[in-house]
Amino acid sequence: MAQKAAKSLAARNSAVLFRTHLISAALHFLFLALHYVFARPRSLKPYFLIAVPTLVIEYYLDRVGRPHYSEDGSLRSAGEDLNATGLTEYMWDVLYWTQGCMVAVCLFNDRAWWLWVVVPVYSVYLAYTTVMGVKKGFAGMGGGAEGADYDAPMSKTQMKKEKRGAKHGGVR
Template sequence: MANTSAKKIAAQNEAALKNLLYGQVANNIIALIVRLLYRSLGRPNSITAIVFSLITLGLSQFIYTRLTSMGKPRRDASGAVVSPGDDLNQAGVTEWMFDVLYISWAVQVGSAVLGEWVWWIYAVIPAFAAYKLWGLAAPFLGTRSASEEGENVPMEPLSKRQEKLKKRSDRGDPRVKVQTRRA
């Protein structure tokens, strides 16, 4: 039972990697078939569409192999989990890699079906990065937070015990010690 967490992460990673493989293969086949059908119908693919398709294919393949190398569990000869790999469900860069991969798949198939204007969806990625960077840099740039502006910021709900102590304190009950924070 000591290895239960590692087994759980390994099982989740294996399922996620299997789904990623199916998605990667299906995405590439669909995009290729649609582009070949357009060509057979007399609508030639432009050079820019082919170049962008290759760039998107390279990006999605790079991210796919990176996620595979990160999340693939290692097992010994008996099948026991030696290392579960990195947790692919973790937030942060791994989550963003999945987002970029999904956007790449959507752009690949969408550009094959709907046209070259779908490439503009890639603008979402730097826009999101700028939004995240602004949120991280705002405290250092001197912008004020909502609490400093005097706006009503929702507080965490108090537990029953904290509510009881607050009521006692408001009544002036001597059993409640009021602690002040030192700056």
């Protein structure tokens, strides 16, 4: 059963990587063709500034997600799950957003590169919410002044004991 799951993961990863590489190559070719046809001299600097990191991300996703086969054709490693949450999901978001920005630049003009500013702004937002969430989680554990106004939820047993104590006038 585990071998079936590994084979399906390998097939899914191969299909996703092939589609990603195909779309990426087509977009890069389209952008460069439009650049040289319409001779926009200033557009290559932001292109390289933004395309190189996403090509590195694409290379990394290919390295970790590509299935490996032994010489007899059997599956040796299915690769990591490319649908995993966390950093992998964020890398896909950056890759897709960059591809969308490239389409916008091809359709409109070089000012569409400014759409890519959303990526670092979103990163800062994620970091801020993560830090504040961790800080809020630690506030209740300290027992100091910060956590004094924090009321932990009561368990069912605690609620029953409190209810029983209220019926008997506070005496057990």
